Amino acid sequence: MLMKEATARLTQSELANIGTGEVGYIRKMDWNEVSRCFPEAPDIDPDVDLWALFGADGTPILLTDNRSSTFYRAAEDELKTVSLH
Template structure:
């Protein structure tokens, strides 16, 4: 089998929409990061472990102190999930 390297280039817009509506990512957040992604959130106790679910394009979907909730919400929205560290 002959294999050939394919050099595919995506525009920023194409990259931003890659996985939209299909993929979500879950990541742990520190309380000081919350206001940047969830400006409507109240002040949060810094000792809490926080988890956030985002759309593939970075749109915030859910903030919780229960990691399992992020997976339930992703399943409800029919998103395949990936975790970011």
């Protein structure tokens, strides 16, 4: 007897919304990426290490030079965090 494999299908919109409001990701950013993700940010010294917190859907939440601040903000927003390299 052959069994059919069940396949779950998500729309692009459903996939994009997985984790929204529940998961945030933290990653180190290069200064040259800042204007794309945080257009209102001031000019930043290229030698400064920058960290960013994003929502699961890629929405920018916080830009800082202090990695710990990203975790504090995520906790305030009740987000589970993951790091991206």
